[in-house]
Amino acid sequence: MPGVRLTLIAREVETPYSGMLPGFVAGHYGFHDIHIDAGRLTRRAGGRMFHDEAVGIDVAGKRVLCRGRPPVPYDVLSLDIGSRPNTGVPGAAAHAIPVKPIDGFLARFEALRTRVAAGASRHVLLVGGGAGGVELLLAVQRRLGGGGHMRFTLISGAAAILPGFPDAFRARFRAVLEARRIALRCGARVTAVDDGGVILAGGERIDADEVLWTTEAAPAAWLAETGLLLDAAGFLRVDARLRAVGHDDVFAAGDMVAFEPGGVARSGVYAVRAGPVLAANIRARLAGRAPRRWKPQRRALYIVSTGDRHAIATRNGLVAEGGWVWRLKDRIDRRFMARFNDLPPMPASVPARTRNAA
Ligand SMILES: Cc1cc2nc3c(=O)[nH]c(=O)nc-3n(C[C@H](O)[C@H](O)[C@H](O)COP(=O)(O)OP(=O)(O)OC[C@H]3O[C@@H](n4cnc5c(N)ncnc54)[C@H](O)[C@@H]3O)c2cc1C
Structure with a gap:
């Protein structure tokens, strides 16, 4: 103007x-x-x-x-x-890797890859069962290799992953996580993080070498x-x-x-x-x-990828998946x-x- x-x-x-x-x-x-x-x-x-x-x-x-x-x-x-992501949980700001700001995440993910390559990290745990968390952990596993020596765990404070999404969509992601041998803990609220893992409400401790953090927006x-x-x-x-x-x-x-x-x-x-x-x-x-x-x-199309060139989409309660869904997302994003x-x-x-x- x-x-x-x-x-x-x-x-x-x-x-x-x-x-x-x-x-x-x-x-x-x-x-x-x-x-x-x-x-x-x-x-x-x-x-x-x-x-x-x-x-x-x-x-x-x-x-x-x-x-x-x-x-x-x-x-x-x-x-x-x-x-x-809300890093208000004691120890989260110091020991977990938050997905945002993204520039900070990218630098810390590179350091994580180096530790994994050196054999120093074997168990990656991600806290947050929303779409961003599920998609990110599947991508991390794809990059680091899901071979026998690595373990991956997804922790969700909510009773189920992907709250707010249709049941059929959530069921498909549960099946993907199971097929990839990603351990899933739902209804588990993390109350503290330290350099050896996380502590859940109730006192249970889960050891992990790396803790990624994609909890609800703050x-x-x-x-x-x-x-x-x-x-x-x-x-x-x-x-x-x-x-x-x-x-x-x-x-x-x-x-x-x-x-x-x-x-x-x-x-x-x-x-x-x-x-x-x-x-x-x-x-x-x-x-x-x-x-x-x-x-x-009122409604939006959501496409969430599964790490490989494959994705699952939902809109109006309908669900579709396949390589073609990933290519559609790729086209939309590149455009x-x-x-x-x-x-x-x-x-x-x-x-x-x-x-x-x-
Ligand atoms: C892994 C992941 C995947 C996601 N995938 C999708 C998806 O496929 N589809 C979808 O709809 N949503 C997705 N989301 C959600 C999406 O990231 C957010 O809803 C969206 O980015 C919000 O846009 P925004 O412009 O409000 O904020 P942002 O995209 O976060 O942009 C804010 C910008 O402001 C800058 N900034 C922040 N603070 C300051 C400051 N104090 N001074 C100057 N600059 C500042 C930041 O660095 C950033 O560049 C995903 C989220 C995650 C974590």
Whole structure:
């Protein structure tokens, strides 16, 4: 928009796409397949990028506080910082490997692979029985090798894996885990983690060399200090127009929000679908027009891969699986990434003759 300066503050220049993370871990994709170059994308949008981390917001002074630079003033703010697994269990932050932030996970997974290759780690345990956890552990097993010397365990605090998904979908994943000899413990709440494994409610100890952590999403702790209105779990409350409740100049979407009109699942599908309405409403705010409501779709297609080039999908209670489902997911994911990475060349900003002369 003429007269508007756009600034992106982001922790990473190369931004990972979680939908393809299990495929990267399994060895199907390379680093660039699963990362968006946010710097190039921002320049392309005529904006500037600050490679930094927001650590607070001065709402009254309209400034974002950063870890490594002076506060950044704003007229309109869009907060889209996602979530991380909840590592509030004693010892989890120190001893477990959380799946997010993903850049941290990738570095620690490389170190884990080195330990496995050296024979120092034989039992990998993952805590969290949601779609992300199940998919990630199957990918980890595929990469590390499910041979006789390695053991894998999935621990779910809920009574069954994949809560919220249709029974037929969950049954297929139970069968996959069994066929791959991944031990499954459901209804088991981890109450502590140390360097030798985990302790469950009730006192049982499970020894493990590596503990991966993909429990339910938790919001950034510093949001509590901003004065913005949060729900009981600490997620930012937003109205139907994706505005922070009570603040018409602060917008937010994705995993970090508590969507007031009826809630919405914390999944990438909904984060992405909110994008166009978020952008339209930010523009409307700058132009003095009325923002519009976001009406999240009620159903979504979920495709969860099984480590090899095979996946299981569900939508509307129906379930399908096969190599063709994985290829469909691969096509959808690659097309999504191409929208941000395969950018047409920038138009020349100086006449060609001047450039040649230079
Ligand atoms: C293994 C795994 C697989 C998944 N697969 C799927 C899937 O197939 N389909 C699906 O729908 N969902 C999937 N999800 C869920 C999905 O990851 C999230 O719902 C989605 O990423 C939410 O998008 P977001 O934009 O809100 O947050 P994110 O994608 O987490 O993006 C937030 C960004 O903000 C940056 N950031 C965070 N804090 C700060 C800060 N303070 N300052 C600056 N930058 C910051 C982060 O580094 C990150 O780049 C998966 C999750 C996992 C763990």
